[in-house]
Amino acid sequence: MSQISRGLENVFIKTTALTYIDGDNGILRYGGFDIDDLVEHTSFEEVIHLMLYGDLPTKVQLQRLKTSLNEAYEIPQQVIDTIYSLPRESDAIGMMETAFSALSSIYGEMWNKNTNKETAIKLIAKASTVTANVLRAKEGKKPVIPESSDSFARSFLSASFARTPTNDEVKAMDAALILYADHEVPASTTAALVTSSTLSDMYSCVVAALAALKGPLHGGAAEEAFKQFLEIGEPERTEEWFKKKILEEKSRLMGFGHRVYKTYDPRAKIFKRYAQKLSERSNEARKYFEIALKVEELGIEKFAEKHIYPNTDFFSGVVFYSLGFPVYMFTSLFALSRTLGWTAHVIEYVEDQHRLIRPRALYIGPLKREVIPIELRG
Template sequence: MSEISRGLENVFIKATSLTYIDGEEGILRYRGYNIEDLVSNCDYEEIIYLMLYGELPTQSQLKKVKEKINESYELPPQVIKILEELPHEADAIAMMETGFSALASYYDYSWKKEENKERALEIIAKSNSIVANVYRIKEGLRPKVPEPSDSYAKSFLTAAFSREPSEKEVKAMNAALILYTDHEVPASTTAALVTSSTLSDMYSCIVAALAALKGPLHGGAAEAAFKQFMEIKDPSNVDKWFNENIIQGNKRLMGFGHRVYKTYDPRARIFKKYAEEIAKTDDARRYLEIAKKLEEKGIEHFGGKRIYPNTDFYSGIVFYSLGFPVYMFTSLFALSRVLGWLAHIIEYVEEQHRLIRPRALYVGPIKRDFIPLENRQ
């Protein structure tokens, strides 16, 4: 009898040179480079080049990437209008899906090997515009196209908030973009790969990925982790909340545990450092103290089971400290992950393409005799 791997756990669907994960040791590398080194030393645009072209860029190569992105922020006016006409209370990821789906109507991004990476750069730029304007529209602000700058992160924050971000804010946003860039083939990347295997256009692949990311078991974890900090309200309430909700099994500790990592998620350590650097308001500091105390309780209770904080545990505090409301956290994840999705689908289509068509194991009746309607009891 054929064996079913529930959730496709430990099923390898492609070979990749993009991301290496050692879940036992807590190691994450992009193209062989440790995530800690990349976050400490690189602009996000360097990671864009690395993921698409395979190497860290030279100064001239980086300049060309930045120029291409800076000239590609503009969105068709009709796409902005479509976003404006959506209900302002709509889910931010649902609005992103609509924006990317609309862009598929304006650009013919069928697969052409000599153009795929250039088109990916255009999509990454337009992602910046879509996410910034999803935020602005939901906040009742007029749409604003990101302006060219020396930093993708800076252009995004400036467009979203209509103000010059501080150097610390730009560094924190840049770090978040790098940390969420890719993580092998989770549900959203798999959805993008399945779509790309049909040779559908790149924008439609992003829509498929967003639809998968929207689910609370995938992209919504940072929002859920932060909401539990809000529910706790004060560090003095952590012990009581933990005993009543986690020990007694009434709730799941959000931001803890990972399908791959059996130790501390390396991204969580970095997010924690940036949360400590950027959390300046009383509320942000309070949430950070709640998170730290909750982390201690969580490790004390779950560490023996090899369950530790994942990347979503502290990322929400970074996003909140930047000025974003909770409803934007998953969209900020998506803004970064667009690069990972594009890198994976380009790698798959250009190097390993085959239509993804799995099978289902039939467990129903083998054969039945047909009974006319008038004879059925």
């Protein structure tokens, strides 16, 4: 049994130049740049260039990438029809899986070093269209294709809500896209890598990643964390809830703890700042932010000695709620951002390190048994 690593913990399956994590000291970097600096001084489009091409873009390179995104929002009518054919109560990530399966049938070209990065850019743009229309289909609104603009975040928010977002909203959405863009090889990225190792197409890799992201222990954690705040209802009920649910019933505190970080998740700190700023515009959002602050305080008091702190999903739900998204869309917003990390990792793997991923299982059953004819088995 010493050969088994449960959950593949601390097993390295690839090398990467994309993302660096120091879990003990709470450091996250993309391509050598600290996450705080990227959120503060760059845009999601610049991070797309960084992850796909290895460095931040020049002005000319950035404009070229923005043009590529703006030209790729369109998706076939068959895919739109597929999204809208699903019941409105369908799971949002399940709807995205269905849409990307359809896209893989149409755009599932073979891997090509000369075009892989361009394929990724087109995929990311189409992910914006899919995500916006999943929301609109579930809300009973007409389909829409994002319009060209100076900002991926702006185009996405405009398409989602059919209104002009404020600059603060665009900046918050842009920050969220950067913060969720990549995180080395968690479950969804691993699923994408396994799929890419068979040389399946990039859209199918995203389908595999979405299936893994759907679980509440991965992408669904933001929704589950925010549902706790909804359950608490009012800030003054927080201590009572925490005592009953967490201390007495031993329920898991969602949005706390991380497989890699043994200190405060650096992404959570940034989401907390945006949650505080955005929630000031709405009494309801502010209430949930205040509840989150109280839960955070109680959680740290209880779990800090075990090195369990807030992770990126703890405050992100407050940001998404403040932007106007329903809770059922939080995981889809995670997915929209992570299409960058998924595609960057599979390109890195297929182009530089490709080998079919085929692990083994350690057999622990009977060594050998004789087959007794069915008429003699009693």
